[in-house]
Amino acid sequence: MRLEGKNILVTAAGQGIGRASALAMAAEGALVLATDINAQLLESFAGVANISTARLDVTDKLAIQELVARIAPLDVLFNCAGFVHNGTILQATDDDWNFAFNLNVRAQFWMIQAALPRMLANGGGSIINMSSVCSSLKGLPNRFAYGASKAAVVGLTKSVAADFVGQGIRCNAIAPGTVDTPSLGERINAYDDPIEARRNFVARQPMGRLAQAHEIAPIVVYLASDESVFATGQLFSVDGGMTI
Numbered sequence: 001m002r003l004e005g006k007n008i009l010v011t012a013a014g015q016g017i018g019r020a021s022a023l024a025m026a027a028e029g030a031l032v033l034a035t036d037i038n039a040q041l042l043e044s045f046a047g048v049a050n051i052s053t054a055r056l057d058v059t060d061k062l063a064i065q066e067l068v069a070r071i072a073p074l075d076v077l078f079n080c081a082g083f084v085h086n087g088t089i090l091q092a093t094d095d096d097w098n099f100a101f102n103l104n105v106r107a108q109f110w111m112i113q114a115a116l117p118r119m120l121a122n123g124g125g126s127i128i129n130m131s132s133v134c135s136s137l138k139g140l141p142n143r144f145a146y147g148a149s150k151a152a153v154v155g156l157t158k159s160v161a162a163d164f165v166g167q168g169i170r171c172n173a174i175a176p177g178t179v180d181t182p183s184l185g186e187r188i189n190a191y192d193d194p195i196e197a198r199r200n201f202v203a204r205q206p207m208g209r210l211a212q213a214h215e216i217a218p219i220v221v222y223l224a225s226d227e228s229v230f231a232t233g234q235l236f237s238v239d240g241g242m243t244i
Helices: 018-028 039-045 063-069 094-121 144-168 182-189 194-203 213-224
Strands: 008-012 032-037 049-053 074-079 123-132 169-176 235-238
Touching: 008 018, 018 032, 018 049, 018 074, 018 213, 032 039, 032 235, 039 049, 063 094, 074 094, 074 213, 094 123, 094 144, 094 169, 123 144, 123 213, 144 169, 169 213, 182 194, 213 235
Parallel strands: 008 032, 008 074, 032 049, 074 123, 123 169, 169 235
Antiparallel strands: none
16 A cells, blocks of 8 residues: 555545546545535545545635644645636636636645645645646647646746755646546537537547546656655656657
């Protein structure tokens, strides 16, 4: 068991990468607190060993602080919550920009700020942030607000890593390519021609297919485990060759 006895908090665990990662870490012996703004999605964890659940709105600073204060010693934080806006800079509104940075960046800031004292008191810990291949790694069409916010996650990650590298804290980020999740399905179905939209998403993946959520989970397990003890401040791409 690679994560035996570790206490782990996961945001946006109700579906997609968050859910797959929570299950994978629990299977490796971790005690996982799976959170999501949609409490109904968390019901699917009922009866799963090593997983408890709690509703959490990661854009609510007080709710974050109250939840983290109740947690036993915290070893790993996986910031998975996020949202993808469509459009260029000419189409983006102030509301789009604010929402992207509130959910994709500020929520991670607040989660880390709340969790770090618990980790430091416990002698260290691993923070894993969800970024994207669409960030400082690569520009993608019609992803202005999203790409800017995910690039900010990279900077946030490296800054936290640099500040606490001597205190047992590791902070890394993950940059997936396009993953076939319920969230992606909703965005595809919003197009006038969903079939063509899905075909276009697949076409930008050099492997000729979309990733599955369970194919991203292993890098999360690795970064949560002591196997990655010498890795910090890094952006790990799992993008099916998009950045070759």
